[in-house]
Amino acid sequence: MNIVEQSREITPINFPKLNTELWRYRDEPGRLIPLLQSAQETYGYISETTIKYISGVTRIPESEIYSVITFYKQFRLRPLGKYLIRLCDGTACHVNNAKTLKEIVEDELQLEGNDTTEDGLFTLEMVACLGCCSLAPVIMVNDQTYGRLTPQKLRKTLRKYQKQEKTEAKSQ
Numbered sequence: 001m002n003i004v005e006q007s008r009e010i011t012p013i014n015f016p017k018l019n020t021e022l023w024r025y026r027d028e029p030g031r032l033i034p035l036l037q038s039a040q041e042t043y044g045y046i047s048e049t050t051i052k053y054i055s056g057v058t059r060i061p062e063s064e065i066y067s068v069i070t071f072y073k074q075f076r077l078r079p080l081g082k083y084l085i086r087l088c089d090g091t092a093c094h095v096n097n098a099k100t101l102k103e104i105v106e107d108e109l110q111l112e113g114n115d116t117t118e119d120g121l122f123t124l125e126m127v128a129c130l131g132c133c134s135l136a137p138v139i140m141v142n143d144q145t146y147g148r149l150t151p152q153k154l155r156k157t158l159r160k161y162q163k164q165e166k167t168e169a170k171s172q
């Protein structure tokens with residue numbers, strides 16, 4: 001697919017910010033990271049099409065773009081799940097067993113090294129502080145905060161969302 005065809009896929013209409021930045025910064029060194037941030041901000045992740053498009057405009061090889069994306073943890077190659085689980089590993093949560101909670105999330109959701117479940121429902125993101133340290137250890141699921149978590153409470157919380165999803169799926 002040539003650059004014209006690619007630019008039709010991500011048109012200035014549905015992707016105005018990235019387009020503006022792409023063409024403005026296409027010849028500047030060090031432009032790739034802000035461009036990728038902009039793409040992710042717009043789409044929630046960086047798709048193959050986006051990578052091809054950025055590569056076409058900037059002339060940075062796709063392989064180089066992939067290396068940058070996989071090097072920096074902030075970038076995602078898959079869309080965010082319906083439920084974004086933010087698990088805090090800031091100091092207060094860290095000393096209150098955040099590591100164990102992370103293992104429980106990975107186990108319950110069978111993440112197997114990925115940050116998003118196969119069905120695209122859950123994404124796990126580690127964060128530095130959720131701003132409610134007195135409730136440590138804390139997670140957020142979308143906008144809902146769950147504090148003073150124990151392994152049991154965490155499993156129960158995750159299962160509640162899984163059950164909710166199953167019920168919704170059945171009713172459709």
Ligand code: FES
Pocket residue numbers: 088089090091092093094128129130131132133134136137138
């Ligand atoms: S360290 Fe976890 S909420 Fe602040």
